[in-house]
Amino acid sequence: MKTQTISEYNEVIALCKELFKKKTIDYGTAWRILRLSSITDQIFIKAQRIRSIQEKGTQKISDSVQEEFIGIINYCIIALMQSQLSDKRPLEMPYQELEPLYEYWVTNTQELLEDKNHDYGEAWRMMRISSITDIILMKLYRVKQIEDNAGVTLVSEGVLANYQDIINYAVFCMIKLNEQKHA
Numbered sequence: 001m002k003t004q005t006i007s008e009y010n011e012v013i014a015l016c017k018e019l020f021k022k023k024t025i026d027y028g029t030a031w032r033i034l035r036l037s038s039i040t041d042q043i044f045i046k047a048q049r050i051r052s053i054q055e056k057g058t059q060k061i062s063d064s065v066q067e068e069f070i071g072i073i074n075y076c077i078i079a080l081m082q083s084q085l086s087d088k089r090p091l092e093m094p095y096q097e098l099e100p101l102y103e104y105w106v107t108n109t110q111e112l113l114e115d116k117n118h119d120y121g122e123a124w125r126m127m128r129i130s131s132i133t134d135i136i137l138m139k140l141y142r143v144k145q146i147e148d149n150a151g152v153t154l155v156s157e158g159v160l161a162n163y164q165d166i167i168n169y170a171v172f173c174m175i176k177l178n179e180q181k182h183a
Helices: 003-027 036-056 065-084 095-120 129-148 159-181
Strands: none
Touching (some): 003 065, 003 095, 003 159, 036 065, 036 129, 065 095, 095 159, 129 159
């Protein structure tokens, strides 16, 4: 596994975590009220906006595509954290309590990336950002279907694995966008 990828991955995650921290300070943990299906829909909205901008080639809202990918990453991590937090936990939680959960899921997801990158040989580096966006949307449709089936699957990965794949794909897009900026 290339150390370059790990370094780039960590840079993207550091940016996401810093924004998550600031938003937690600004807004608290209002997201705790959301069911997983609502978080999935929030991620879907962001991915759909990215695809729309890619197809139209223009945008009217100032939030950048990069900001949307950061939002996708953070909402996926929120979904993973929310899946572990019981309803008995308070809606408002300090960042200091959430940070270890955030780190747990980042570490777990990065390990998944390393395993898949080993097997696939960093094929993502040769993919188009638009194709990766489509894969994110496909995974979101899968998550929605699993949620609509009350989490029951016959042979498929569950929702949490799909959230982790979405994080990794969004990180790939951020890395590729950064490379384009510096090319």
